[in-house]
Structure formats: C-alpha cells, structure tokens
Amino acid sequence: MRKRGRHVILSLVCLVLGYMIAFSYQITLKKQPETISNSQWERDVKLRDQLIAQEETNRELQKELNKKQNKLLEIEKDLSQEEQVFFNLAEDAEKYRIFLGKVKVKGKGVTVTLEDGQYDPREENINNYIVHEHHVFNVINELYVSGATAVAINGQRLSHNSYIVCNGPVIEVDGNPHPAPFVITAIGDPDILSSALNITGGVKDMLVNENITFKLEENDEIILDPILGS
Numbered sequence: 001m002r003k004r005g006r007h008v009i010l011s012l013v014c015l016v017l018g019y020m021i022a023f024s025y026q027i028t029l030k031k032q033p034e035t036i037s038n039s040q041w042e043r044d045v046k047l048r049d050q051l052i053a054q055e056e057t058n059r060e061l062q063k064e065l066n067k068k069q070n071k072l073l074e075i076e077k078d079l080s081q082e083e084q085v086f087f088n089l090a091e092d093a094e095k096y097r098i099f100l101g102k103v104k105v106k107g108k109g110v111t112v113t114l115e116d117g118q119y120d121p122r123e124e125n126i127n128n129y130i131v132h133e134h135h136v137f138n139v140i141n142e143l144y145v146s147g148a149t150a151v152a153i154n155g156q157r158l159s160h161n162s163y164i165v166c167n168g169p170v171i172e173v174d175g176n177p178h179p180a181p182f183v184i185t186a187i188g189d190p191d192i193l194s195s196a197l198n199i200t201g202g203v204k205d206m207l208v209n210e211n212i213t214f215k216l217e218e219n220d221e222i223i224l225d226p227i228l229g230s
Helices: 002-100 133-145 190-198 203-209
Strands: 105-115 150-153 164-167 170-173 176-179 182-187 213-224
Touching: 105 133, 105 190, 133 150, 133 164, 133 182, 133 190, 133 203, 182 213, 190 203, 190 213, 203 213
Parallel strands: none
Antiparallel strands: 105 182, 105 213, 150 182, 164 170, 170 176
C-alpha cells in the first residue's frame, strides 16, 4: 500500500511537472512570433521613413531641375533672337557690299544689248538712231526697280554713285568710255526682269520706237566682278 501511494504521488508530480513544461513551451511559442513581428514592423517603419525621405529629396531635385530647364529655355530663346539679329545684320551687310560693288556676285539674270539703229539716209539727224545715255538709263532703272541686285555695262560694274554720260560716239561710265553695242547684264529673277522690260508700252517699246535695236536674253548664270579702285 505504501509503495502504491508513492507511485501515485510520483505520477501526480510527473503529471503536474509535464503540464507545467507544456504550458511554458506554449507560452514561449506564443511570445516568439510577437517578438519577430515587432522586429519586422520596426524594420518596415524604418524603411518607410527612408523611402519617404528619399521621395522628398527627389521632389526637391525635380523642382530644381524644372527651374534649370526653364532657365535654359529662356537662355536658348535669347540666343536664338540674338542669332537672328546677327543673321539679319550679316545679310544686310552682304546686300550693302553687293550694292556698293565690293564683292563678286553670281546668279541668274538677263542680258540686254542696245545697238544703234539701221542707218536711214532719209534721216537728217543722226542722233535719231543712235543709243544715248538716257536709253541706257531707262534700261538700268527698270532693272533696278524690278529687283536686280547687280548691274554692269560692257562688263563694268555699276555702284551706288555711278554716272553715265554721252561723249560723242561713245558713252562714258564712271569716266571709262564704252562704244556701242552696249551690253547691260543684270543679276536677278530672269522672269521678273524680262517681264518688266517687255511690258506693253514699257522700256522695250520706247526704245524700238526710237530706232534702237533691242535684244533681251535670259541667263542661267552671270558673274560680275567687284569694282576695282578706291
């Protein structure tokens, strides 16, 4: 009986001890996930804070980039306007050089040849069928008005202050004598120049009526050298 009592007590002690061990193990298992979850949560919060800070930095950098881009656009706009101004100045300077006869020019144009009319023994005044300076003037003025950029007489380039005068059987251009026929070359749009000269009642009709031989030719290329001298 005593031995049985001891076994019973020992069994109860073992049972209680086993229950306590099992209970402690369960508590340990319950606490462990909570510890891992807390650690993971703290890490997530830290990463989130870092991400927010990085996004804020990116926004500030984007704002700064936008400002730089706007500034760059303003600079490019100013440069384009300055470039256009310089281009216009260079273009004007080139036009002035051409107008003054300082540079060689090449382009399409026309050639007008003026010759004395056929001699008529019945005509008492010889001046009625020869080319005079006003005939040449009329052709040159019409060419300039029609857009000619450069004009020459018998190869001599005209400038803004050129003069033409009759001197007996020849015409002097800036003091240089030129006999007939007078070949006037002009650079410009051939169609426009030809139309202006051939217009009804225009320069051509006037010259023909005054017994001047008038010839007009369109050219694909005319080269005029610059004016020599001062």
